[in-house]
Amino acid sequence: MVHPRDRRARLLETGMALASELSLPVLLQRIVELAAEITGAGYGALGVIGPGGDLVDFLTTGITDAERAAIGPLPRGRGLLGALIEDARPLRLDELSRDPRSAGFPANHPPMHSFLGAPVRARGHVFGNLYLTEKSDGPDFTVEDEEALITLATQAGIAIANARLHEEVRLRERWLQAVRDTTAAIIAGSEADDVLRRVARSARDLANADIATVVTPDSGDVMRISIAEGAHAEKLEGLPVSMTGSVSADVIRSGRPVVLDDPLTDRRAQKAVLDLGLIGPTLVVPLTVRGAPYGTLAVLNLSGGRRFDAEDVRLVESFAVQASLGLDYSRRPRAHRQGTP
Structure with missing residues (x-):
């Protein structure tokens, strides 16, 4: 058992350590571990809450990568996880299974009994929740444990707010640089595929995605993944995509983005892509040329990866605009591109 004086000293050290960390992914993982x-x-675990109230990310400690992969997709925030989302107050339980809000565990999940949770607030809003289970030096979590977690959650909220401000500035700078680079490539007369590859690479990088793809028309009723960047790129590039019944087909027809948390449960997901295995959350946005639907730009994470949120949609759509400009420009006669009468 941790001595109260040692715990207070550790919390002071923790507050200073968290305040000095400006990388949000590193910070969030450190918060869970502490x-x-x-x-x-x-x-x-630290569950990050998205704009719709669902969990969009779930960072863990105590579970191996293999165990996490065996458990499957990220939790959405139901049961006790959802209880903390709906009622953002600390929660301490001796036995998870006896609480009527408990929804049980998925297959391959380690057994868990004692539970302690607390919200993490940043900029006046609940950013997410800390979830702890299986007290190691006693049967149950104590009042002192709860007080320590509340203190840590307060420190974490301040650190997260600082890190998010820093990350937003850096993301804006990186986005502007990517837009400048792509615009320069378009004006220089780069081939359409070169522009599209640059756009896919930038979208993947700034959305922190594992994969980015561009789907464009091929022939007849078939489209193809003409560009793929990231994991499985060499296997994805060139795969056919149906003009009917696929996610890309629906996005092209509607002109609206589609976000899938788990493509395995969506009938529109392409079997050839799913057969590669480990494909998880997916975001697909339309590409247009002179206002007419043309193809799609998508970012994907591997199974168990972070879900995409509204900010990701806005970001990827901004790159889709760049791709559309590149496609339009490449189709103009060279004399017109150079401004020749």
Whole structure:
């Protein structure tokens, strides 16, 4: 058991350490690990809440990568996880299964009994929740554990707000640079495929995605993945995509983006892509040429990866505009591109 004086000292050290970390992904993982360490929890998680109230990311400690992959897609925030989302107050339980809000665990999930949770607020809003289970040095979490977690959650909220401000500035700078580079390539007369590859690479990078693809018309009723960047790129590039019944077909027809949390449960997902395995959350936006539907730009994460949110949609759509400009420009006669009468 941690001595109260040692715990207070550790929390002071933790506050300073968190405040100095400006990389949001690194910070979030560190928060989970510190929460488990300070409370003596065997397992810990930080669920990040998206605009719709669902969990869009779920960082863990105490579970191996293999165990996490075996468990499957990220939780959406139902059951007890959802209880903390709906009622953002600390929650301490001796036995998870006895709470009527408990929804049980998916297959391959390690058994868990004792539970401690607390909200993390940043900029006046609930950013997410800390979830801890399996007290290691006693049967149950204590009042002192709860107080320590509340203190850590407060420190974490301040650190997250600082890191997000820093990340937003850096993301804006990187986005502007990517737009400048793509615009310069378009004006220089780069081939359409070169522009599209540059756009896909930038979208993948700035959306922190594992994969980016561009789907364009091929012949007849078939489109193809003409550009692929990231994981499985060499297997994805060139795969056919149906003009009917596919996600890309629906996006082209509607002109609106589609976000899939789990493509395995969506009948429109392409079997050839799913057969590669481990494909997870997917975001697909339309490409247009002079206002007419042409193809799609997509970013994907591997199974168990972060879900895409409204900010990701806006970001990827901005790159789709760049791709559309490149396609339009490449189709103009060279004399017109150079401004020759």
